[in-house]
Amino acid sequence: MPPDSPDRRECVLCGCCLEGCPLLEATGREELSPRAKALLAGPSKFDAARLAEGDVAALTGLCLACGRCEKLCPQGVQVPALMAAMRAAHPDFRQWLWKQWITRLGPYWSLAAKGAALAPQAFVDTFVPAQFGLALKGLKGLRPGNGLAPWLAIAAFPVQAFRARYGDRPVALFDGCVGRGPRAAWGETARLLLKGLGAHLAEPRFSCCGSTLGVAGLPQEQAQARAENIAAWREAGRPLLATYCATCRKGLADYAGPGADGGLFADEAEAAAWAASLVPLSALLEGAKAKAGRGAPAIVGYHRPCHAEAADHDFRLLSSLLGPRLRTPAGGGCCGFGGVMQLSAPELSARVGASCWESLDTALGFSAAPEVTPAYVLTGCSGCVMQLLATAPRGARVGHWLEIIRQK
Numbered sequence: 431m432p433p434d435s436p437d438r439r440e441c442v443l444c445g446c447c448l449e450g451c452p453l454l455e456a457t458g459r460e461e462l463s464p465r466a467k468a469l470l471a472g473p474s475k476f477d478a479a480r481l482a483e484g485d486v487a488a489l490t491g492l493c494l495a496c497g498r499c500e501k502l503c504p505q506g507v508q509v510p511a512l513m514a515a516m517r518a519a520h521p522d523f524r525q526w527l528w529k530q531w532i533t534r535l536g537p538y539w540s541l542a543a544k545g546a547a548l549a550p551q552a553f554v555d556t557f558v559p560a561q562f563g564l565a566l567k568g569l570k571g572l573r574p575g576n577g578l579a580p581w582l583a584i585a586a587f588p589v590q591a592f593r594a595r596y597g598d599r600p601v602a603l604f605d606g607c608v609g610r611g612p613r614a615a616w617g618e619t620a621r622l623l624l625k626g627l628g629a630h631l632a633e634p635r636f637s638c639c640g641s642t643l644g645v646a647g648l649p650q651e652q653a654q655a656r657a658e659n660i661a662a663w664r665e666a667g668r669p670l671l672a673t674y675c676a677t678c679r680k681g682l683a684d685y686a687g688p689g690a691d692g693g694l695f696a697d698e699a700e701a702a703a704w705a706a707s708l709v710p711l712s713a714l715l716e717g718a719k720a721k722a723g724r725g726a727p728a729i730v731g732y733h734r735p736c737h738a739e740a741a742d743h744d745f746r747l748l749s750s751l752l753g754p755r756l757r758t759p760a761g762g763g764c765c766g767f768g769g770v771m772q773l774s775a776p777e778l779s780a781r782v783g784a785s786c787w788e789s790l791d792t793a794l795g796f797s798a799a800p801e802v803t804p805a806y807v808l809t810g811c812s813g814c815v816m817q818l819l820a821t822a823p824r825g826a827r828v829g830h831w832l833e834i835i836r837q838k
C-alpha cells in the first residue's frame with residue numbers, strides 16, 4: 431500500500447469536514463457525515479468486513495462522492511476513495527448495482543445515446559420502479575434536441591494568447607460519455623471553439639474517464655479505462671488535453687494524483703506531463719469576446735460543480751462573456767447527483783437537489799415571477815446537467831454552457 435494511500439490516513443474526529451457535506455446539511459443525520467464514513471472505512475477503526483452485505487450496500491450507497499469533505503480535511507482523509515474501496519471489497523454491492531443499472535436502466539442509456547425517443551411516460555409509470563425515476567428523468571432530459579437554444583456569438587477569440595502559450599501543440603478534446611453520446615452537440619461546439627483559437631486538433635479515441643467506475647467500486651474496470659486513455663494520448667503525441675466536464679477533468683487529473691497507481695505511466699516524468707497537459711476548455715477561451723443575440727435570458731444562473739477546479743475557469747469565462755447577466759449562489763451547493771446514490775437513495779439525492787435549487791432561487795429570484803424570469807441555469811459538468819434536469823422546477827431551463835454558443 432503506498433504511503434500516501436487514502437486507506438492509511440486516519441480521521442482525528444475534528445469535524446472540519448462537516449460543514450461541507452451536502453448530505454449532512456440536507457438531512458441533519460450525523461451517521462451520513464464524512465466523519466462517520468471515515469470512522470467506518472478508515473484504518474483500524476472499525477471492522478467493516480463484519481458488516482452484512484446489505485449494510486455495506488446501504489452505507490456505501492449513501493455518499494455523493496462530491497469530494498467537498500476531502501477539500502476541508504486537515505488529515506487528507508479521502509472519504510470518496512474510502513467508500514469506493516469499500517464498495518470494491520464487497521462484490522455483492524457491485525453485483526447489486528450493476529444488476530439494477532444494466533437490467534433496469536441499461537436500455538434507456540442506449541436509447542438515449544442513439545438519439546431514439548425514450549419510452550412513453552405511460553410505459554415508464556407502469557414498468558419502471560419508482561426508485562429509478564430520478565435517474566430516468568435525468569436521462570430523458572439529456573435526449574438530443576432537448577438542449578438550450580443558442581444565443582451567444584463569439585465575436586473574437588484570444589488567438590494570440592493561445593498561440594503565445596501553447597504554440598503549435600495539438601489539442602485533443604476529452605468528450606466524456608455524455609459528450610460522446612446523447613449530447614454530441616457539446617463536442618461539436620467545443621471543436622468549433624478550438625478551431626476559432628487556431629488550435630490543431632488531435633482526435634485520439636478516448637474511453638470513459640473511469641471516475642464513475644471507481645466510485646461504483648469497480649477498480650479493475652476503472653484501471654482499464656485509465657490505461658486506454660493514457661495509451662491513446664501517448665499515441666497521439668501527448669497533446670494538450672482539453673475538457674469541458676468538471677468531473678471528467680477531475681477523473682483524468684486523479685490518474686496522476688495522490689494515491690494513484692504509479693504503474694499507469696512509463697515514469698514520473700510522463701505522469702507529470704499528463705497532469706500538465708490537462709486544461710479546461712474554458713481556460714483556453716479566457717479573453718474571448720461575445721455578443722448576446724435573440725433569445726438571451728435577462729438572468730442566467732451558474733451552478734458550480736463540486737468537482738470544478740479551485741479557479742473555476744467556467745465561471746470566469748462566463749462572467750467575462752455575460753457580465754451582470756450571470757448570477758450564482760454565494761456558497762455554491764451540491765446538485766445531489768452522486769452517481770451510485772442517485773440509484774441507491776434517490777429520495778436523498780432529490781432532497782440535496784431541492785436544496786441546490788433553493789439556493790439558486792435565492793440568487794436568481796425565479797420563483798417570485800416564473801412567467802417573467804423563468805429559471806435558466808448553466809453548468810459545466812455532465813452529471814450536474816443530468817441531476818439539475820431531473821430536479822428542476824417546472825419551466826426551468828438547464829444546460830451545459832456550450833449549448834448557448836452559436837455555431838455560426
Ligand code: SF4
Pocket residue numbers: 450451452453454462463464467492493494495496497498499500509510
Ligand atoms: S463525498 Fe460529499 S456526500 Fe460523501 S461524505 Fe464527503 S461531503 Fe458528504
Ligand code: SF4
Pocket residue numbers: 440441442443444445446447448464465468502503504505506507
Ligand atoms: S474526515 Fe478529516 S475533517 Fe472529517 S472529522 Fe475526520 S479528520 Fe476531521
